[in-house]
Amino acid sequence: MRDSEWLDKDDAALEQLLVERWLYRGGMLAVILLSAVLTTYLGIRGVSTLADTLTIGALLSLALAAAVVAFVMRLVDLRIHRELRRRGREPRRPGRGSG
Numbered sequence: 001m002r003d004s005e006w007l008d009k010d011d012a013a014l015e016q017l018l019v020e021r022w023l024y025r026g027g028m029l030a031v032i033l034l035s036a037v038l039t040t041y042l043g044i045r046g047v048s049t050l051a052d053t054l055t056i057g058a059l060l061s062l063a064l065a066a067a068v069v070a071f072v073m074r075l076v077d078l079r080i081h082r083e084l085r086r087r088g089r090e091p092r093r094p095g096r097g098s099g
Helices: 011-045 050-086
Strands: none
Touching: 011 050
């Protein structure tokens, strides 16, 4: 995401964007965990055919791609947090009272 896509948004829209991106990163984590579970299952069962090897390779590639996407998303999120702090407003944290 380019800075120009979110810099002109107001504080509330930026906070909503952060929550949305947090949910996407949760989905990426689920993909990583599912890939790990399936790879472990296939490894325990034994890798004996070319299809098993290709499946494990595809699962590990998928997990790596999801990790890279989640990492890059987090870097953008940190820039959004910095922008909110620069504007003089801390992002609201779930579960905290107002006073």
